[in-house]
Amino acid sequence: MAAVLRKLIQGRLPALAGVLCRRSGNEGHLFLNSSGSTLMQPRCGYSSPTESVIVEMDKATGVALLKLNIPPVNSLSLPLLTELAIVLDKLEMDKHCRGLILTSAVPNIFSAGLNLFDMMDKPNEHYSEFWRAVQEIWIKLYGSSLANIAAINGSSPAGGCLLALCSDYRIMANNPHFTIGLNETRLGIVAPFWFKDTLLNTVGKRTTEISLNLGALYSPTEALSLHLVDRLVPETQLLSAATEEMGRWLQVPDHARQITKSMIRKSTLEGLLNQREADIKNFVEFISRDSIQKSLQFYAQSLQKQKQHIHPPSSSCRQQISSVTFARSPWYSLIQRS
Numbered sequence: 001m002a003a004v005l006r007k008l009i010q011g012r013l014p015a016l017a018g019v020l021c022r023r024s025g026n027e028g029h030l031f032l033n034s035s036g037s038t039l040m041q042p043r044c045g046y047s048s049p050t051e052s053v054i055v056e057m058d059k060a061t062g063v064a065l066l067k068l069n070i071p072p073v074n075s076l077s078l079p080l081l082t083e084l085a086i087v088l089d090k091l092e093m094d095k096h097c098r099g100l101i102l103t104s105a106v107p108n109i110f111s112a113g114l115n116l117f118d119m120m121d122k123p124n125e126h127y128s129e130f131w132r133a134v135q136e137i138w139i140k141l142y143g144s145s146l147a148n149i150a151a152i153n154g155s156s157p158a159g160g161c162l163l164a165l166c167s168d169y170r171i172m173a174n175n176p177h178f179t180i181g182l183n184e185t186r187l188g189i190v191a192p193f194w195f196k197d198t199l200l201n202t203v204g205k206r207t208t209e210i211s212l213n214l215g216a217l218y219s220p221t222e223a224l225s226l227h228l229v230d231r232l233v234p235e236t237q238l239l240s241a242a243t244e245e246m247g248r249w250l251q252v253p254d255h256a257r258q259i260t261k262s263m264i265r266k267s268t269l270e271g272l273l274n275q276r277e278a279d280i281k282n283f284v285e286f287i288s289r290d291s292i293q294k295s296l297q298f299y300a301q302s303l304q305k306q307k308q309h310i311h312p313p314s315s316s317c318r319q320q321i322s323s324v325t326f327a328r329s330p331w332y333s334l335i336q337r338s
């Protein structure tokens with residue numbers, strides 16, 4: 001089977017080389033890098049030096065519970081992305097690991113998305129390195145061979161929503177204060193094409209059109225109705241529901257599930273793999289513009305001001321926003337005040 005997978009990746013799915021091929025055996029695991037050459041990787045544990053990524057491995061089931069642990073909001077900074085990439089590689093190489101449940105150790109927040117400060121007031125080299133790390137995480141998660149379930153235990157805007165969208169199945173805690181969605185346009189920035197494609201593959205064209213243009217953040221109930229998430233459960237049952245769901249995914253033989261997943265996600269992954277450098281160049285050019293920097297600065301400041309001066313919109317205000325939830329958007333709060 002390993003030979004079949006290798007052939008598949010080297011031959012029919014060349015762009016997925018580097019995403020992964022797993023092999024059982026005593027000598028470790030076979031990893032194909034993007035040029036198709038093979039590297040032997042020793043088996044190892046899953047320590048994250050700063051504990052910003054906590055991994056609890058259930059050896060009996062082969063399921064890893066991965067918790068993001070960067071208070072206050074699990075923003076995806078360059079160091080966090082780098083650690084996450086290392087942990088994901090290790091899990092991918094571990095022949096005993098079959099499934100991954102992604103969740104947060106920070107109460108009420110799954111992830112606040114990309115760290116705003118990595119995109120502000122930095123040299124172009126930093127933007128370039130940061131964006132490569134963002135790409136890397138998407139490639140690893142969206143192209144993962146593991147069964148991947150997101151246990152969304154808090155708000156999940158922008159890059160946080162993207163993390164969840166990379167999973168095979170999303171279960172969200174049914175708390176009306178949580179929101180999820182790709183809200184980039186609300187910050188004056190634009191979700192890149194591979195964010196858009198990931199959403200499109202999940203919810204379809206019309207919902208993508210509305211969600212992305214409006215930068216909509218949805219409540220769990222709205223997200224369920226749009227198939228942005230697959231299931232809602234009470235917060236206290238989130239992990240047990242994710243574990244139970246994982247059991248269903250692991251009943252399918254790994255090779256059959258992996259090849260099926262590759263078939264479905266291949267063209268989307270290739271979209272970025274074929275033009276990574278151009279995408280980085282585009283990001284750097286965009287993010288370093290004065291107008292975008294001003295927009296981001298205003299947004300970051302308004303997040304802070306919101307905490308100091310602005311109360312959340314009243315429930316009657318919220319109802320006026322119909323099905324699109326802008327609650328938690330500092331822009332919305334500022335509009336309400338003016």
Ligand SMILES: CCCCCC/C=C\CC(=O)SCCNC(=O)CCNC(=O)[C@H](O)C(C)(C)COP(=O)(O)OP(=O)(O)OC[C@H]1O[C@@H](n2cnc3c(N)ncnc32)[C@H](O)[C@@H]1OP(=O)(O)O
Nearest residue numbers: 072075112113114115116155157158159190283286303304
């Ligand atoms: C061509 C390519 C174009 C570029 C494409 C870029 C693609 C992706 C974009 C992103 O992912 S941008 C990030 C978008 N994220 C958001 O809009 C979320 C903003 N945050 C919130 O809405 C809230 O913070 C929250 C997540 C709902 C949590 O609310 P809570 O009330 O619990 O906490 P706060 O008081 O608001 O925040 C605490 C603390 O964290 C700071 N912070 C919040 N989000 C971020 C962030 N994304 N990056 C960095 N820091 C963040 C916030 O300012 C507070 O800081 P202090 O006041 O304590 O200093």
